[in-house]
Amino acid sequence: MDSHHFLRTAVVFLLxxxxxxxLTKRFRLGAVLGYLLAGVAIGPQLLGLVSDTEGVATISEFGVVLMLFVIGLELSPQRLWVMRRSVFGTGLLQVLASSMAIGAAAYFLFGLSGRAAAIVGGSLALSSTAFGLQILAERKEAGAAYGRQVFAVxxxxxxxxxxxxxxxPLLASSTAQSFDLFAxxxxxxxxxxxxxxGRYLLRPVFxxxxxxxxxEVFTATALLVVMGVALLMELAGVSATLGAFLAGMLLADSEYRHEMESNIEPFKGLLLGLFFISVGMSxxxxxxxxxxxxxxxxxxxxxxxxxxxxWPLGRLLGGxxxxxxxxxxxxxxxGGEFAFVVLRQAAEQQLIDIGxxxxxxxxxxxxMALTxxxxxxAAKVLNVMPKKPLREFDSIDTAPPRVIIAGFGRVGQIIARVLRAQGIPFVALEHSAEQVDFSRRFGTINLFFGDPARPxxxxxxxxxxxxxxxxxTDDPEANLRTARLVRRQYPHLKIIARARNRQHVFRLMDLGVDEPVRETFHSSLKITRKTLEAxxxxxxLAVDRVERFRRHDEDLLKKQALVYDDETKLMQSTRDALVDLQRLFEADAEPSAERERRRDPAVPLTGDD
Structure with missing residues (x-):
């Protein structure tokens, strides 16, 4: 390939x-779909900008090899043991059931041979790891109950x-009458x-x-290990991806795991994108x-x-x-990206034909494009459907409380523990039945299942x-609904509200909630103080700087609450506040200001929250 042709091809791919x-990420359709569409567009069937699909596919398959190596790095035996029930329970049953059902359909309905049906059933049973994990990350639902089950499967x-x-290759080397035991x-x-x-050589090498x-040398060594093991496996007639996976598994518990993963990640991302483009082209x-x-x-x-x-796996095994x-x-x-690799190999080994x-x-x-x-x-349907609880709300039969806590997550639990230690009667309301059942196992009293926004x-x-x-509660919209209801029906109650960000603070202040507590503000101040000390x-001096910033920011917050619906004024107030803060710190640096601070008892000298 001459340099002109190479550069032209590279520019086409990148463009x-x-x-x-x-475009696909803009509409929350995922990067993988974008790569596939790019491959279709530049492939021989549409624009025809790139015609050497086989050459591109050969290079791009190394992206799958690197992906298997990174997956192997993440699969330490300890992690697998912790997730054993979901991984080897739900995951195993899903793969077995789907493989058998799809394989049977391929054999009886489409007339494939037994070996071809087995490969087709196994490949179509797999789902897209790239799509699934990316969507969970974008929707911030990887930690949800269903997100953990998806990850395990x-x-x-x-x-x-x-x-x-x-x-x-093993199935291709065997026939219906004989099986290649040597292979x-x-x-x-x-x-x-x-x-x-690998166990006795890789770690000393690293x-x-x-x-x-x-x-650079460390990255080259990591790539050498991946490519060397993959080449060894391929020369022995075994899949190169299996070698890469084994190499990753052998290094999963090493002290160099995270450094290798971060060094290889850029290569993996680029070559994996190239792999999906080649799939789209073909x-x-x-x-x-x-x-x-x-x-x-x-x-x-x-x-x-x-x-x-x-469906039954999620309901019964996943709970x-x-x-x-x-x-x-x-x-x-x-379907999943590994199916592309399996089916391409199956066609090369003549287990299935090209068509x-x-x-x-x-x-x-x-x-994958429909996912x-x-x-x-599904999200819109679930939001439209009336959310009927799986069980009736708890009956509340307790003495009159002095405090009502709406939400029993991390924040609510800490508040409840302090109130209980002080002997202050309270009632906690939590809309998640799973959270209620989990907390009650630790002996939490006066905790009830129910929606705090229900009158x-x-x-x-x-x-x-x-x-x-x-x-x-950690849901800003639910938080606002509850605050609106409480302010309307129980105006005598002092509302103390958790706020996620400044916009959430402004909306709570509109409802008459005085000084909402930003959930990361005070912890950020403490981290800042420790950073200055370090x-x-x-x-x-660190405490003084942080305290002055706190008071400055709280004053700014009250001023911005009056104009937060005017973006121009809001941006201008932010710029003005930054200038004022810089002038304040410059003035603080003068010797006279230092002497004044030492005489001023209003400035605290402790930085702990």
């Missing part, structure tokens, strides 16, 4: 990526992809050699390289025109079949409610006899 990926699918990829023994021998050799104190879009019934039937069948199998189970199956019903591979690749791509849309649709629940909690109402400032 397509720069245009397509931001995807984790097992990543594990299951390794033997599936390794099984393709199996060779595979096992190579795996054992890599495991034993210790030796680390003494050079060179990021898609046979003409199938949509010539055989639309088959393609859309396969898409609908795959989504429906996997959803039906996922999820209906809405969370729906969210889980929407993320896991699609079957193209139809399946197009089907998987369409299911972000289905996630948005009948506040009456049952005897809000008319309370003195203080604490809004400790830089050499004395404790007293």
């Amino acid at each position: 397509a990526t720069v245009i397509a990926v931001p 995807l984790l097992f699918q990543d594990l299951a992809a390794i033997p599936l990829i390794a099984a393709v 199996v023994l060779r595979t096992i021998g190579v795996i054992l050699a890599v495991v034993v050799g 210790r030796f390289v680390a003494r050079a104190d060179s990021v 898609m046979d879009i003409s199938l949509l025109l010539h055989r639309p019934g088959l393609i859309f039937g396969l898409v609908a069948g795959l989504l429906l079949l996997k959803s039906v199998l996922l 999820l409610n209906r809405s969370d189970t729906l969210r889980m199956l929407v993320l896991l019903a699609c 079957q591979r193209d139809a399946l690749v197009l089907t998987i791509t369409l299911t 972000p849309l289905l996630v948005v649709l 009948e629940l506040l009456r049952a909690a005897q809000a008319d006899k309370a003195e203080v109402f604490v809004l400790a 830089l050499g400032l004395s404790h007293e």
Whole structure:
């Protein structure tokens, strides 16, 4: 390839990526879909800007190798043991059930051979790790109950992809009458050699390289390990991705794990994006025109079949409610990126023909493209549907409280513990049944399941006899609804509210809540004080600087609350405040100001919150 042609191809790839990926992410459809669309656009079937699809695919497959290495780095034995029930329970059953069901359909309905049906069933049982984890991160739901189940299932699918990829050449080397025992023994021998050799050689090598104190050499060593092990496995007739995964697993507990992961991440991201572009380039879009019934039937069948199998797993094994189970199956019903690798290998080994591979690749791509849309649709449906509780709200039968706490998460629990230690009667209301059941296991009293924004629940909690109402929920909208109700029906209550940010503070102040507490403000001040001390400032001077900033920012907050709906005035007040703060600190640096501070008893000399 001459330099002109190489540069032209590189520019085309980068331009397509720069245009397509931001557009899909703008509409919350994910970067992977952007790469796929970019590949379709520049491929031979549309614009024809790049014609060497095979050459691009060969280079891009190293992105999958690096992804398997990073996955191996993240799978330490301790982490797997902690998540064993979800990973090897829900994940194992999902892969087995989906593989068998899809494989049976391929064998009986489409006439595939037993070996081909097994590979197709296993590959289509896998879901997209890139899509699933990215969507969870974007929606900030990775820590939710269904998010943890999705992660566990995807984790097992990543594990299951390794033997599936390794099984393709083994199945191709066997026939219906005989089985190549030598190929199996060779595979096992190579795996054992890599495991034993890597355990006793890799860490000493990295210790030796680390003494050079060179990021470039360390990165080169990590890439050498990945490529070397992958090459060794490939020469032995075993999947290169299996070698990369094993290398990552061997280094998962090493002291160099995080440094390797951060150094390899840029290469992995670029090459993985190139892999998805190559998949898009190789898609046979003409199938949509010539055989639309088959393609859309396969898409609908795959989504429906996997959803039906996922529903009981989420409800029974995962212990999820209906809405969370729906969210889980929407993320896991699609096909995955590992299926592209498996199907490409299966076609090369002649287990399936090229037409079957193209139809399946197009089907998987369409299911992946539909996933972000289905996630948005499911969220809208769940928001529109009346949220009926899975169980009735608790009956509140307790003495009149002095304090009512709305929300029993991290903030509410701390408040309740202090009140209980002081002997102050309180009632805590929590809308999450799971949180209530979990907290009650630790002996928490006066905690009841219910929505604090419901008037009948506040009456049952005897809000008319309370003195203080604490809004400790982490949902700003629920927080505002409850504050509005309490201010209207119980104006005598002193409301102390948790606020997420300045806009939330402004809206609470509009409702008459005095001095809402910003949830990260005081902890940020304490961190700032410790940072100044670490830089050499004395404790007293650091406390003085932070205290002056606190008072300055609180004054600014009250001024901005009057104009927060006017963006121009709000921005101008922020700029003016920054100038005032700089002048204040400059004045503080003068010797006369230092003497004045020491005589001023109003300035505290302790920085602890």
